[in-house]
Amino acid sequence: ETGVTQSPTHLIKTRGQQVTLRCSSQSGHNTVSWYQQALGQGPQFIFQYYREEENGRGNFPPRFSGLQFPNYSSELNVNALELDDSALYLCASSLGGLRNTGELFFGEGSRLTVL
């Protein structure tokens, strides 16, 4: 069984640039969630995708957007990067969309540094 994989693992960008982070969900999982973890904090919910549609969104501006593909893999796009976007971005997969009780399977994360 293949786990959740994310790429790239580390990247450095400058303010104003755009970034795309990628995630392959665990085999058989149809739901992908993205979380942002700032240093010393817990993960914060960005949004969730279920069957290729956004299925809930946290308190993040529209410059954070995403996609889910027919194979349930997903992308997180962040436009007009700001210094505060520097964080670990975690992708998590699960089954069931809104019916999910919350057990998520996380990838190792993508560490984004904005200079």
Added chain:
Amino acid sequence: DQQVKQNSPSLSVQEGRISILNCDYTNSMFDYFLWYKKYPAEGPTFLISISSIKDKNEDGRFTVFLNKSAKHLSLHIVPSQPGDSAVYFCAASGSNTGKLIFGQGTTLQVKP
């Protein structure tokens, strides 16, 4: 507003003793609570969960207790082992949201 709080940033215990990690929440609509463990350079991994209709759930060395009236849950690890040293996150979700609200985490160090 921090709906899920872990007020102890760190905890140090001796191998073989009990580790107790605490978590408080404010939203009475939460009905499912989870604990995740995170090692450096790895993603969080699910440890144990509890539904709001229960007050205790046990899995091997790990037990989670839920006190709904106090809006408080705790994770007990007995006996603690050096391999348990990690950051522990408490998380909560509301019915059918699929969204987890995490606490800030508690770093547990188990000394040999």
